[in-house]
Amino acid sequence: MEIGVSTFVETTPDVVTGKVISHAQRLREVVDEIVLADQVGLDIFGVGEHHRKDYAASSPAVVLAAAASRTERIRLTSAVTVLSSADPVRVFQDFATLDALSNGRAEIMAGRGSFIESFPLFGYDLDDYNELFDEKLELLLKLRESEIVSWRGGHRPAIHQLGVYPRPVQNPLPVWIGSGGTRGSVIRAGMLGLPLVLAIIGGSPLHFAPLVQLYKRAAAQAGHDVSKLPIASHSHGFVAEDTETAADKFFPSTQQAMNVLGRERGWGHYDRNSFDAARSFEGALYVGDPETVAQKIIHLRKNVGITRFMLHVPVGTMPHDDVMKAIELLGKEVAPRVRAEISEWEAQ
Numbered sequence: 001m002e003i004g005v006s007t008f009v010e011t012t013p014d015v016v017t018g019k020v021i022s023h024a025q026r027l028r029e030v031v032d033e034i035v036l037a038d039q040v041g042l043d044i045f046g047v048g049e050h051h052r053k054d055y056a057a058s059s060p061a062v063v064l065a066a067a068a069s070r071t072e073r074i075r076l077t078s079a080v081t082v083l084s085s086a087d088p089v090r091v092f093q094d095f096a097t098l099d100a101l102s103n104g105r106a107e108i109m110a111g112r113g114s115f116i117e118s119f120p121l122f123g124y125d126l127d128d129y130n131e132l133f134d135e136k137l138e139l140l141l142k143l144r145e146s147e148i149v150s151w152r153g154g155h156r157p158a159i160h161q162l163g164v165y166p167r168p169v170q171n172p173l174p175v176w177i178g179s180g181g182t183r184g185s186v187i188r189a190g191m192l193g194l195p196l197v198l199a200i201i202g203g204s205p206l207h208f209a210p211l212v213q214l215y216k217r218a219a220a221q222a223g224h225d226v227s228k229l230p231i232a233s234h235s236h237g238f239v240a241e242d243t244e245t246a247a248d249k250f251f252p253s254t255q256q257a258m259n260v261l262g263r264e265r266g267w268g269h270y271d272r273n274s275f276d277a278a279r280s281f282e283g284a285l286y287v288g289d290p291e292t293v294a295q296k297i298i299h300l301r302k303n304v305g306i307t308r309f310m311l312h313v314p315v316g317t318m319p320h321d322d323v324m325k326a327i328e329l330l331g332k333e334v335a336p337r338v339r340a341e342i343s344e345w346e347a348q
């Protein structure tokens with residue numbers, strides 16, 4: 001069972017002072033968070049790509065590369081790379097470079113992107129949303145299979161017998177599919193034999209169990225060894241010494257961030273009742289003391305089949321010291337509990 005952290009490198013206004021941290025400071029803080037995650041024994045750290053004022057990481061590979069030379073074991077991934085609006089050649093080159101700098105610890109999490117700012121920024125039509133992803137994923141997978149590539153599609157100039165460098169340390173360079181939980185995306189990942197990441201940020205996590213089974217059936221029908229396909233979840237959460245402290249610290253900035261997105265997307269108002277319901281044992285928020293968070297992760301593994309859990313922290317801007325403490329507790333107290341109980345359960 002792998003456990004780690006994901007972040008969008010948020011720069012939302014401080015809920016108390018109203019001040020906004022600079023992109024530069026937040027980027028430096030995230031590198032420190034990755035270093036700490038490595039030191040406390042976490043398995044993976046993911047940085048999500050966004051192209052808007054309230055998130056600082058438009059280039060996850062660069063952020064992760066800054067941490068590569070200061071870390072030793074932790075795997076480094078995008079979370080996600082918005083592949084639909086990116087050039088797959090450049091994505092492959094960036095992460096192959098990261099793979100070299102980290103000595104084989106890079107991964108790509110490819111997604112369509114639930115945020116659409118990158119499409120007009122890079123000149124893509126949202127009417128081509130699905131077609132762009134399918135085509136660019138095809139090219140990305142071809143690039144990792146062969147040093148010399150020939151390829152033709154409808155949205156990018158053709159490539160004819162050209163080499164793409166550098167080549168990664170890992171062969172093949174891991175590519176995961178990020179999904180918000182649609183049937184089509186999990187079937188595609190299964191048919192391609194690619195690892196799957198589910199964004200479980202609302203409702204009951206157990207509702208994702210049928211999607212995991214659908215993914216496995218699609219993989220098996222396509223001839224892939226299902227036992228070798230990892231499945232990850234990405235969920236909001238926070239860890240503190242006691243559950244009430246965790247909830248009280250995590251709620252204000254989370255509410256602020258969720259209501260900004262809610263106004264953009266037509267969601268209902270996010271209040272403390274919504275928050276408290278989501279942090280119940282059957283809810284999608286992993287907020288609490290180490291034992292509470294560990295038991296929820298174990299529950300997810302046993303009932304949904306997740307083999308990698310990524311805690312997304314913070315959701316809105318929080319004091320850096322609080323985030324660092326949450327990462328420390330996740331690595332030193334939550335992860336050992338989860339690994340020990342899952343190992344015992346699987347041995348039975």
